[in-house]
Amino acid sequence: METASSSKRPRCRSELAPDRNAYIHYSRSHRDGVVAAHLSWSVQQVSSELGRQWKALTAAERKSWIELAQFDKARFHTEACQQIRKQQADGQPAQLSIKRKKQANEPRQPDTAYICFWKSRRPEVVAANPSLGAQLVSKEVARQWRALSDSERQVWEDMATKDKLRFQEEIARMHPTLAAAPQSLSAVSAPLKDPFAPKPAKTGFQLFMSHNRESFTLLNMTINDFRTEMSQLWKRLSDVDKNEWYELATQDEQRYEREVNAYKLPAYMNSEAQRAHERIDELKGLTRGDPRAPRLPRNSYSVYLSTKRQEMAAQHPNHKNSQIMREIGIAWKALSDVERALYQRKAEEDVERFRAEMEAHLAQQQEGHHGAGHSATRRSRKRKEREEEAHIQANQDQHDQQLSVVHEKVKARVVGRKQRKVRPPRRPKTAYNLMYMSKRTELLATYQMSHNECSALCGRLWRQMPEEEREPYKRMAAEDKRRYEVELEIYSAEVSQSSEGVLRDSAGCCYFF
Known part of the structure; x- marks a missing residue:
């Protein structure tokens, strides 16, 4: 369908031209040639011929169009980032003025004044000229539209305004926030991917799975x-x-x-x-x-x-x-x-x-690395004087002499049998752990399975096990928990006693007390 020149809405400068895929670029480039070769064809026939030509192209012939689509996508990403940056600088919410993807149950878009006129006059033109093609019929309707005066067009303008109100009411009932929701920035959130980049190598298992994908x-x-x-x-x-x-x-x-x-x-x-x-x-x-x-x-x-x-x-x-x-x-x-x-x-x-x-x-x-290197260089260039170093060394010798006197007073450790290191008690096991330990050896020997498969099988057995069969394992788990609590109290007492002994025999304690 061809619209009148006066009804074409020019693209706003703030709107972004969306990127097109490879087929759209190909069809836009070859459409005029197909129309010139077949003047009597309809729009559907021209589109079908373009689709047939596109499917007949080889991979090498499609490569140039795919690269053109990638350049167009990179152009869109660059312009979108510039627009978002400008909106953020002006304090506006970041959103892209691109066409939103239509949902399956979304109401029909509102008609313009020319579309209302076209829907009304097209059947009359077709009835008066049955031999005209679809393109010529649209041209005749467009000629009649351009011949209308402003007062005659007002009827169709009112119909378009009424249809626009209808669309706004239906879209608000379907989803209250759909009309006012800002455009999603997901169009530029994903990075570009080169379709001709080398495909990563697959592992043996991936090749095995691809072979059996049928x-x-x-x-x-x-x-x-x-x-x-x-x-x-x-x-x-x-x-x-x-x-x-x-x-x-x-x-x-x-x-x-x-x-x-x-x-x-x-x-x-x-x-x-x-x-x-x-x-x-x-x-x-x-x-x-x-x-x-x-x-x-x-x-x-x-x-x-x-x-x-x-x-x-x-x-x-x-x-x-x-x-x-x-x-x-x-x-x-x-x-x-x-x-x-x-x-x-x-x-x-x-x-x-x-x-x-x-x-x-x-x-x-x-900054931390630079500051550390600068301070080290400064210290290497400015060393301390000999007299100051001698004074510090004298103070250090005096301090070492005092510590040696203190260490002589400390009781020496009795050399004998090596003391056993105090270790925390073993954690208690749950009822499921006890069941798994009792079944694991039997399952591994019977079914010749791996440990992961055995764990998965025990998990299924435990989930299917009734409460009366779980009861013995729960009693064993309760006894193991009581054992852990008793051993934990003994361990805490031993650690506390050992800490007090180490503190009492330390050099610092003897020095101050």
Whole structure:
């Protein structure tokens, strides 16, 4: 459908041109040629021909269009970051003026005045000229629209205003905060990825699972069940069978090394937004092994988890931790994009917090190293005088002489049998620990399973065990707990007595008392 020139709304300067994928760039470039070759075709026929041509392209022919789409995406990321930075400098809330993704149950968008006129006059034009194509029909309706006066257009303007009110009422009933919610910044939160970058090498188990992926589509199981099943099959493989997959993994690792050595970073990966993401990853790597480093940033799901965990635990007090986590995961997947926007903004604020704190932490470390080196150099250049050193040495000799007199008065340790070191008592075992210890040897000898499989089996047996069978293990656990309490009292008394003896025989105690 072609609209009139007067009805086309020019793009506001503050709005960002959204990035387009490779197919959109290809279709925009070749659409005029297809229309010129087939003047009688409709819009649907032209789009079908463009789709057929795109599917017929080889991977090498598509590469140029994919790279063009990546450049367009890098352009959008750069402009979005500049707009967000300008909004923050002006004290405005950071939001992007881009088209929001439409939800499945969202009401129909309001019609403009020209669209209302077009819907009313198009059937009349088609009935009067049945041989005209869709494009020519739209041109005729547009010509009639341009010929209308302002008073004649007012009727259609009123219809458009009424339809706009209808849309606002329906959108408010569906979700009260949908119309007023700021645009999500998730469009620029994820870093760019080069589709032509070398694919990381896979391990032997990953290659084994990829080889058996067809069974996942044939069997009615989830992806987690499929991974569990593949893990069990991998454990049952012999070393000879596993070596075949290990050899394939070695070949894949060599392939990855060759591709990495020949890989050159494209220009679209050097944008400002991409450098900011790479800086965040670099700061995350610097936190390893540094106990004083600030807390790592949380993602949007972690923010949602920390917010809803206590609420979910209060609603379901009898649920286990795994059940609560599963319920939270299901609730997170059911959230809409608008409902997730709040947690995404909090996650982005946490990333900015981490970046600022980590940069300050690194600057403080550099200042500390510089100050230590400067003071050491200054001390090396300004040594103390000989007379002052001699005076300090004389005072030290006098102090050592006093300490030697005190040590002579201290009772010497009796040399004899080595004393036993006092150790804390063994922690008490739970009823489940006692059951596992009693069943472990029998299960390992009977089923020839690993320790992890034995632990999982004992866990299932314990959960299925009735209370009367658990009672003996609970009594044994109670007796072990009483044993621990008695031994703990004895241990505390021995530690206290030993500490008093060490303090009484110390040189400092004899010196002062």
